[in-house]
Amino acid sequence: MVKIGLENVTKIFTKKKLENKVLDDISFEVADGNFFGIIGQSGAGKTTLLRIIAGLEGPTHGKVKFDNTVVAEEGKIKVPIEERNIGMVFQTWALYPHLTSYDNIAFPLRAKKMDENDIESTVLHLAKMLGITEILVRKPGRISGGQQQRVAVARALSKSPSLLLLDEPFSNLDATIKDNARSLIRTVQKELSITAIIVSHDPADIFSLASDTLAITDGRNAQMGRTSDLYHKPSNLTVARSIGEMSVIQGLMTQGSGKDVEVKLGDRCKLGFRRDELIAIVPENNTEVRVGFRPESLEVLEENNTALKGSDYWVLIGNGFVKICSYSAGIFRVLIRLDGLDDDIAVSSDVSIDTDSRISLYAKRDDLKLFDSNGNSMLNYSMSLGKQGSSNDERRRIYAST
């Protein structure tokens, strides 16, 4: 119900004359009714950014706009938090420990001096929607973590906020109930069609909720776009890693024959790239680069299995052995150590593979990511991504032939 705009927001904390620039020139817009994600590693400045949007901090420089109203500008908070009509779910939930769940949820309404009858119907409606009717008479200390979280969500929603702010709302929940909690928030946000912003370091939160995402590293806007684009077309290695797992192998880039460029990985593997697949930089000979792999774009075959040999879509990265094979939710996660390399490579596999067995590692050619030594992406995604669909078909063909 509100459009959020940040313009060149910078935040500097000054302690004993030491300046700490926590946010640096962040700009973005969240459309009305959109669910927006902010992802970044610990200390990246996510919470600070959310607190600036909430009005708990003022931006040192830059502007924050709600629709067309400037709510904060150049260190000054113009509309205080209590007048911004936001619902906030804190990482610790911050429920009022001396009040019952009912009174917690009713608190924002009583602050508005709403009629007690209306309060009751609102609280009961929300409690029903979130499945906490039974525990309304209990205080936060006497309900489970999942219930506390739902009370916190209900409290944030009870005054029909125009903006919902969530700071790592699931991090204190058991893994088993996280997805339930996520789906609940998604449903409620859609039903009430409120603008929402979630801050998290967990890609699962972002993928499940946010359609658009801002990735921040060290307080800077590292990338913003569709959440899936951040995953498939990361602008740098930090973004790639904050939004999902990515293994990296060091390589050497050399001028290949003709217009092509070659990347050498270890002594077995040479990857060819066309010039137009790279963004316009001309690397010198023997430039250090890093090749990144998503676990699902890798395939493990037993050593010397030739099923994928000669494929246009799969390239052999090297041979090695299985360090460990673990399991999570229907997928085996295999850690591979390639001969002559020091880094482990994570692969997702449909089947379990014995530890220490010798394997060949293949990668989907078009899903490779390429970064320079500073970690910035070297790929021109508009050229290399078009073929993604076809490589899936190819994969199916390969399975059929083995």
Place this chain on the structure above:
Amino acid sequence: MIRPLKIAKKTIHHAILIILAALWLIPVYTMLIDGMKSAGGVLTTPILQPTGLSFTPLITVSSALELPIVNSLILAIATATISTFIGALAAFYFYKGRSWTNNTVFVIIAIATFIPYQITLVPITEILSTLGLFNTYPGLIFTFVIFHLPGGALLMTIFMSNLPKSIVESARADGASDWIVFSKVAFPLTLAGAVSTFILTFVEVWNNFFIPLVLTSTPNMYTASISLLSYTGGYGTLYNDSFAAALVASLIPLLVFVLLGRYFMRGFLALGSGSKG
């Protein structure tokens, strides 16, 4: 091997506790015993020996102390309530934001806590006389509050610093005004601390001798602490009455501790456990 060691340790602990308790109990015991002896008995029997006990001295002094005790109650309750409440408001103000001005005010308050009140009592007496408040409840309460408010604010600031920041922030996000945040969240959550502050102030005012001595002039305004003095009067001291009066006067603070003691403990325990988030 470990058990005997443990037992020895426990025994030593208990022994120390018993000695400390005895040290504290001996004066109380003396007060109790000798406050129940006759005027002659208190002089002729050994001080720690309970002989010839009766309630007569207690009853005599009780009726004599009735008015002073009421006076003390009025002053102590009023001062403790005002100091605790305004102290809590001040503490909330400090809690909300540390700024240059806040810090300065805080330092002034901290210093004020340690200024001996005897120094400022003379100018205050003059002010009260000018205002016609000398020898009145409002004048006495005003003076007591001046001296106890800094302490109340300091204590409440310490207690309130334990309040998780996110709870206050979430109240603000919930649209609560400063007053609602204070009255519905910050104060209820520091209630144990407020009770502790109340008790400490109450007892200090109750036992204060110097301020009522200077600021009262007629017996009907005397406090319990002043009246105790009259038992060591010019024509010789009635020791049994003196002990009995001391006993009666200390019953009230004792009662306050018994009634509110668990809050007192909880308030100080909270200081050790919680942390400001």
